[in-house]
Amino acid sequence: MSHRSGRHFLQIPGPTNVPDRILRAIERPTIDHRGPEFGALGREILAGLKEIFRTAGPVVIYPASGTGAWEAALVNTLSPGDRVLMFETGQFATLWRRLAERLGLEVEFVAGDWRRGVDPEAVEAKLSEDRDHAVKAVCVVHNETSTGVTSRVAEVRAAIDRAKHPALFFVDTISSLASIDYRHDEWGVDVTVAGSQKGLMLPPGLSFNAISDKALTAAESARLARSYWAWDEMLKANAKGYFPYTPATNLLYGLREAIDMLLEEGLDQVFARHARLAEATRRAVRAWGLEILCVDPREYSNSLTAVLMPAGHDADAFRATVLERFDMSLGNGLGKVQGKVFRIGHLGDFNDLMLSGTLAGVEMGLAAAGVPHRRGGLQAAVDYLAGVSGEAAGADLRNAKSG
Numbered sequence: 566m567s568h569r570s571g572r573h574f575l576q577i578p579g580p581t582n583v584p585d586r587i588l589r590a591i592e593r594p595t596i597d598h599r600g601p602e603f604g605a606l607g608r609e610i611l612a613g614l615k616e617i618f619r620t621a622g623p624v625v626i627y628p629a630s631g632t633g634a635w636e637a638a639l640v641n642t643l644s645p646g647d648r649v650l651m652f653e654t655g656q657f658a659t660l661w662r663r664l665a666e667r668l669g670l671e672v673e674f675v676a677g678d679w680r681r682g683v684d685p686e687a688v689e690a691k692l693s694e695d696r697d698h699a700v701k702a703v704c705v706v707h708n709e710t711s712t713g714v715t716s717r718v719a720e721v722r723a724a725i726d727r728a729k730h731p732a733l734f735f736v737d738t739i740s741s742l743a744s745i746d747y748r749h750d751e752w753g754v755d756v757t758v759a760g761s762q763k764g765l766m767l768p769p770g771l772s773f774n775a776i777s778d779k780a781l782t783a784a785e786s787a788r789l790a791r792s793y794w795a796w797d798e799m800l801k802a803n804a805k806g807y808f809p810y811t812p813a814t815n816l817l818y819g820l821r822e823a824i825d826m827l828l829e830e831g832l833d834q835v836f837a838r839h840a841r842l843a844e845a846t847r848r849a850v851r852a853w854g855l856e857i858l859c860v861d862p863r864e865y866s867n868s869l870t871a872v873l874m875p876a877g878h879d880a881d882a883f884r885a886t887v888l889e890r891f892d893m894s895l896g897n898g899l900g901k902v903q904g905k906v907f908r909i910g911h912l913g914d915f916n917d918l919m920l921s922g923t924l925a926g927v928e929m930g931l932a933a934a935g936v937p938h939r940r941g942g943l944q945a946a947v948d949y950l951a952g953v954s955g956e957a958a959g960a961d962l963r964n965a966k967s968g
């Protein structure tokens with residue numbers, strides 16, 4: 566491989582571009598994880614994370630990918646043979662289901678077409694039918710990274726409440742946390758699962774569980790085997806800022822920096838920035854005459870857009886052209902939609918000109934790969950970005966919330 570000048574465009578929907586500030590923070594010498602300096606680092610991070618998850622409760626950090634945090638949520642709260650309700654929103658929901666079944670849980674998997682999020686009415690109907698309360702947990706992927714569809718978590722919570730059902734509520738926010746509005750406490754979530762490599766702008770390698778009091782109580786009687794993932798020892802050590810085993814110290818330096826950056830910008834502004842860049846992306850896709858996989862505008866993802874290829878054209882061949890010609894990685898189609906969609910990641914440390922470069926790469930790639938499309942997608946996005954400033958988008962979002 567010869568040297569390629571300029572920055573690679575990493576426009577997969579995670580891992581995302583790691584900003585220089587975070588890279589520099591990670592690069593410091595590793596310290597004694599049982600010394601006083603580490604305790605202060607741990608306490609600072611564990612407090613800051615509460616703001617990011619919008620919770621007053623504990624958030625635990627695992628040196629693991631997101632899959633580990635999925636497992637942790639289940640093994641800490643459930644027992645062999647427990648029933649859980651899951652929804653086929655896409656590849657990640659499908660993988661979480663497989664993990665749950667391997668652990669010995671009995672999963673009811675509500676079928677879906679990979680173009681919509683979880684239907685709150687289906688949640689209410691399923692739970693209302695369950696008069697004996699056999700279902701112990703409802704698991705939802707907030708933002709399906711394989712499809713670019715965001716489920717309406719607050720509405721799912723309201724549906725659980727309407728059914729007056731005591732099930733625990735678990736939400737995977739791996740590709741939504743710190744990109745799309747999310748509120749652990751307000752939305753009555755019992756365990757929020759998250760990862761480092763997307764909205765948090767860090768390299769892969771950390772994952773999280775934000776835990777409600779109800780989940781902590783469930784953990785006291787849950788019987789699935791657990792050791793590495795056990796919350797009790799983790800929380801005991803975390804009380805003083807430490808970990809029960811060797812933590813990923815340098816990634817934690819990065820996490821401290823990421824929390825600072827997100828709070829400096831302000832979470833609401835972070836969400837508004839993502840919403841605006843996502844809208845610009847969708848305008849580009851429509852102008853190209855291509856189809857967005859997500860069919861319900863209420864569920865458009867603000868962290869990525871999955872685009873359907875015209876019939877007879879292979880998404881992976883197109884992606885290969887973009888990589889070779891323009892040094893940009895786009896997300897591939899996963900599982901059922903492999904070869905049929907490509908995904909544009911627009912989350913994390915990302916701004917107007919990075920998006921413009923990304924969309925220019927897609928538009929040039931469509932032409933170079935001979936994919937039928939109309940020109941003008943980039944222009945449509947740029948016109949939108951020029952007309953709506955980031956500040957105005959943030960103010961709009963705040964007004965919409967208070968109004």
Ligand SMILES: Cc1ncc(COP(=O)(O)O)c(C=O)c1O
Nearest residue numbers: 630631632657710737739740760
């Ligand atoms: C929504 C979602 N859930 C779970 C995962 C699995 O996380 P990991 O690959 O970090 O184990 C991913 C990974 O991209 C994801 O996007």
